[in-house]
Amino acid sequence: MKLEDARIGFAMCGSYCTHRKTLDALAELAPRCKSIIPILSRESGSEDTRFGTAAALRQELETLCANPVWDTIPQVEPIGPKGLLDLLIIAPCTGNTLGKLAAGITDTAVTMAAKAHLRNGRPVLLAPSTNDGLTVSLRNLGDLLCRKGYYCVPFGQDDPTGKPTSLVADMKQIPRAAQDALNGIQTQPLLIC
Numbered sequence: 001m002k003l004e005d006a007r008i009g010f011a012m013c014g015s016y017c018t019h020r021k022t023l024d025a026l027a028e029l030a031p032r033c034k035s036i037i038p039i040l041s042r043e044s045g046s047e048d049t050r051f052g053t054a055a056a057l058r059q060e061l062e063t064l065c066a067n068p069v070w071d072t073i074p075q076v077e078p079i080g081p082k083g084l085l086d087l088l089i090i091a092p093c094t095g096n097t098l099g100k101l102a103a104g105i106t107d108t109a110v111t112m113a114a115k116a117h118l119r120n121g122r123p124v125l126l127a128p129s130t131n132d133g134l135t136v137s138l139r140n141l142g143d144l145l146c147r148k149g150y151y152c153v154p155f156g157q158d159d160p161t162g163k164p165t166s167l168v169a170d171m172k173q174i175p176r177a178a179q180d181a182l183n184g185i186q187t188q189p190l191l192i193c
């Protein structure tokens, strides 16, 4: 399927330091696809941090996507039965959400969106960003990459000396990885050195 024909869900988790780069990538993606529904986790939708306020994030997302934010489990549940999306992007995807997805825990709008969407056999694209990416979250990421339907935005170590276990996806590659995932392809190279 071409990006231009795709209905995309764009879910953002609480890796606040990557929100700016992610929104810049979304600004490139949004005009290229048929529609985008913005989705926020409870944390990213409600917490103000030194990287910005929840209200500002919500407003920017709604402007870029021309759709209201969905941030509750009842709002995203119809994604499954009504087949609302062709691709779900989770960017940034925290260690917390990676762990929940790997363990089958469904207690946020983001994890519920993934569960609902996967039941339709359609792709989920993850853009991990977490300081424990090379420790406990590595097994969750590996677990998800072995599962049908999951794809990953290429990622690497953002600060090998200062944060030796941190992994961050290259958000600029989201549009390319989205097109690849719609075609059932894992974007390569997956690992950035």
Ligand SMILES: Cc1cc2nc3c(=O)[nH]c(=O)nc-3n(C[C@H](O)[C@H](O)[C@H](O)COP(=O)(O)O)c2cc1C
Residues within 6 Å of the ligand: 012, 013, 014, 015, 016, 017, 018, 041, 042, 043, 044, 049, 050, 093, 094, 095, 096, 097, 108, 110, 129, 130, 131
């Ligand atoms: C300022 C700030 C920055 C954070 N950055 C990250 C991050 O980059 N990666 C991560 O996995 N968690 C990060 N966290 C922790 C998550 O926000 C926290 O685990 C939260 O429960 C994630 O919820 P979610 O996965 O439902 O969005 C950060 C928290 C704060 C307050």
